[in-house]
Amino acid sequence: MTDTTKADSPVALADEAEPETQSTGKRAWRRFLRNGGAVVGTAILLFWFIIAPVSPWIVPYDPIDTVGLARQPPSAEFWFGTDTLGRDVFSRVLVGSQISLQLGLISIALGLVPGVALGLIAGYVGGVTDAILSRLVDAMLAFPSILLALVIIAALGPNLRNVMIAVGIGTVPLYARLVRGSVLSIKQLPYVEAARVLGNPPLRIMLRHVLANAYAPIVVLSTLQVGHAILIGSGLSFLGLGAQPPTPEWGLMSAEGRDVLRRAWWISTFPGIAILSVVVACNLVGDGLRSALDPRMRIDR
Amino acid sequence: MGRYIANRIIQLIPVLFLISVIIFGVLHALPGDPAELILQGAEGGAPPERLQELRQAMGLNDPLLVQYLRFLGGALIGDLGESMRFRTPVSGLILDRLGFTIELAVSGLLMALLIGVPLGMVAAVRQNSWIDTAAMGLAYVGASMPVFWFGLVLILLFSFTYPWFPPAGAEGLQALVLPAFTLGFVSAGPISRLVRSSMIEVLGEDYIRTSRAKGLTERLVLWRHGFRNALIPVVTMVGLIFGGMLAGAVVTETVFSRPGLGRLVVSAILSKDYPLVQGCVLFLAVLYLIVNLLVDILYAWLDPRIRYGK
Numbered sequence: 001m002t003d004t005t006k007a008d009s010p011v012a013l014a015d016e017a018e019p020e021t022q023s024t025g026k027r028a029w030r031r032f033l034r035n036g037g038a039v040v041g042t043a044i045l046l047f048w049f050i051i052a053p054v055s056p057w058i059v060p061y062d063p064i065d066t067v068g069l070a071r072q073p074p075s076a077e078f079w080f081g082t083d084t085l086g087r088d089v090f091s092r093v094l095v096g097s098q099i100s101l102q103l104g105l106i107s108i109a110l111g112l113v114p115g116v117a118l119g120l121i122a123g124y125v126g127g128v129t130d131a132i133l134s135r136l137v138d139a140m141l142a143f144p145s146i147l148l149a150l151v152i153i154a155a156l157g158p159n160l161r162n163v164m165i166a167v168g169i170g171t172v173p174l175y176a177r178l179v180r181g182s183v184l185s186i187k188q189l190p191y192v193e194a195a196r197v198l199g200n201p202p203l204r205i206m207l208r209h210v211l212a213n214a215y216a217p218i219v220v221l222s223t224l225q226v227g228h229a230i231l232i233g234s235g236l237s238f239l240g241l242g243a244q245p246p247t248p249e250w251g252l253m254s255a256e257g258r259d260v261l262r263r264a265w266w267i268s269t270f271p272g273i274a275i276l277s278v279v280v281a282c283n284l285v286g287d288g289l290r291s292a293l294d295p296r297m298r299i300d301r
Numbered sequence: 302m303g304r305y306i307a308n309r310i311i312q313l314i315p316v317l318f319l320i321s322v323i324i325f326g327v328l329h330a331l332p333g334d335p336a337e338l339i340l341q342g343a344e345g346g347a348p349p350e351r352l353q354e355l356r357q358a359m360g361l362n363d364p365l366l367v368q369y370l371r372f373l374g375g376a377l378i379g380d381l382g383e384s385m386r387f388r389t390p391v392s393g394l395i396l397d398r399l400g401f402t403i404e405l406a407v408s409g410l411l412m413a414l415l416i417g418v419p420l421g422m423v424a425a426v427r428q429n430s431w432i433d434t435a436a437m438g439l440a441y442v443g444a445s446m447p448v449f450w451f452g453l454v455l456i457l458l459f460s461f462t463y464p465w466f467p468p469a470g471a472e473g474l475q476a477l478v479l480p481a482f483t484l485g486f487v488s489a490g491p492i493s494r495l496v497r498s499s500m501i502e503v504l505g506e507d508y509i510r511t512s513r514a515k516g517l518t519e520r521l522v523l524w525r526h527g528f529r530n531a532l533i534p535v536v537t538m539v540g541l542i543f544g545g546m547l548a549g550a551v552v553t554e555t556v557f558s559r560p561g562l563g564r565l566v567v568s569a570i571l572s573k574d575y576p577l578v579q580g581c582v583l584f585l586a587v588l589y590l591i592v593n594l595l596v597d598i599l600y601a602w603l604d605p606r607i608r609y610g611k
Contacts, residue, residue, distance in 0.1 A: 135315070135319070136319070138316070139315075139316055139319035139320055139323065140323070142316045142319075142320065142590065143320055143544075143586040143589055143590070144544035144545070144547055144548050144585075144586075144589055145548075146547070146548035146551060147547070147548075147582050147585055147586055147589075148323070148327075150551070150566060150567075150570060150578070150582060151323075151324055151327045151328060151578065151579075151582050152327055153570060154328060154569075154570045154573075154575070154578040155327050155328050155329075158570065158571065227445065231445070231447055234447055235447060235448060235449060235552050238447075238449045238552065238555075239551070239552065239555055239567050240567070240571060241567065241570060241571070251447070251449070254447070254449060254450055254453065255449070257453075258453060258556070261453060261456060261457055261461070262457075262461045265457050268450070268453050269450075269453075269454070269457075271450075272447055272449075272450030272451075272453070272454070275447045275450065276442070276445060276446055276447065276450070279445040279446075279447075280441070280442065280445040283441065283444070283445050284441075
């Protein structure tokens with residue numbers, strides 16, 4: 001993707017002045033590191049990705065068990081206070097990172113795989129197939145994805161797994177549209193033509209030559225969508241449509257603190273800050289990747 | 302203009318059809334059996350004869366196509382079936398609550414514009430200064446904020462710490478302020494970014510240089526020539542933002558205990574009231590499409606290039 005846009009982009013021309021010895025990947029990496037926001041975002045994400053897998057062993061208390069009196073304010077003993085059942089909010093927030101990261105990653109994977117496949121097929125095969133698939137994608141994009149998510153949860157029942165499915169399906173059309181667009185432009189390039197002339201089978205061309213060169217926008221979209229999925233997923237859990245008690249899910253924890261907000265602000269507040277930190281981080285990294293990988297996009301910002 | 306509008310309405314028909322198929326298909330073709338789900342929590346479990354009875358009553362024994370046609374035919378004349386929990390027509394339940402949701406969505410949209418447009422303008426005029434950074438940072442945080450959490454924080458600050466606004470309910474303008482601000486703030490981010498980039502682009506145009514060269518004051522240049530032209534692209538975004546408003550309303554109405562469509566659909570899902578879920582979602586989808594149609598028409602009216610460009 002990067003290479004194809006270089007020729008006609010004024011910004012990219014400026015880049016040619018940089019040392020020729022550097023590879024495209026290295027240059028993108030250096031652009032990414034120069035972006036302060038992206039570095040901060042990476043640091044926050046790294047923090048959560050390190051905490052999440054080890055959290056059950058490092059938290060001070062069992063996240064599911066009553067370990068003190070209910071609704072105790074933050075103190076040296078309970079850093080984030082205790083919730084309505086006397087569970088330690090700090091331990092619950094840390095262990096909850098497992099759930100939110102899983103929710104983000106799994107739901108995006110569920111959207112990415114079929115979405116990319118549909119986009120590849122529509123873009124590469126073209127014709128009637130493309131027309132039908134594009135209509136379907138347009139219809140899915142024509143109404144807010146939250147409505148689709150609500151219908152899916154209504155049909156499958158409210159739990160965390162179904163939230164992942166619902167959020168994942170909502171992202172399928174985004175990937176399909178994105179990949180189809182990339183494929184249409186890459187398909188015209190001489191090296192794809194060459195691959196075809198050499199007698200490569202269509203599937204091999206699609207995966208080895210077309211998809212391999214369309215990865216940049218997919219990576220960017222995925223990073224941004226992980227944050228979005230966590231936002232939507234925690235919102236659904238807050239409504240009671242996702243994770244069920246006693247799961248330490250951040251949205252659900254916020255909901256549990258809602259009724260005692262006046263007396264115990266900490267129960268809802270800390271899980272919300274955790275969500276905010278992850279989502280901001282995903283957005284910062286996503287935007288950083290976009291401007292590092294796709295020189296065209298850098299003009300906007 | 303008339304032809305453009307007619308064209309856009311005709312384009313809407315297949316989309317509406319597909320949406321009705323998607324909503325119906327998901328609710329009926331997925332492995333869950335509504336009758337079984339309903340009886341799951343009921344006393345005495347789900348004996349086969351009761352299950353059969355309920356399926357018959359719900360029309361679940363008919364072929365799927367017959368069920369769909371019944372749903373579509375009803376929807377076309379405004380009959381969305383009967384709620385299983387309330388035992389009243391779904392359309393009546395929706396209309397009772399529609400006002401609250403429209404009120405919230407419109408005031409949230411206004412709030413989003415009131416926050417987003419000035420932020421974007423200021424950032425553009427003071428490009429690359431600390432004001433720009435701060436404005437864009439604020440927009441960024443807003444866009445990454447969970448709606449429910451921001452609502453709770455506002456309640457904590459402006460209902461409990463400073464008792465200025467009621468924390469719940471839908472009576473009067475007072476009760477609308479916090480929910481509208483919640484929705485507006487989280488949706489202002491994309492608006493301010495668009496206004497900023499569009500204003501920066503406009504400020505680079507020849508006519509801006511011309512008006513500066515002929516000696517107009519900077520304020521006149523910015524307001525008369527810059528601002529007005531920079532706002533046109535924002536119109537296209539309003540439709541999209543409205544979709545976000547509907548999504549946000551589902552959550553916001555729960556946070557602030559407002560009796561709207563969003564809360565209705567959530568309670569319908571939790572009580573497994575399938576006809577109500579189906580009716581609400583279809584209604585919200587159609588509402589969203591109509592708003593987007595109106596936005597497209599408005600845009601075509603503002604920018605004649607769209608009308609004739611086709």
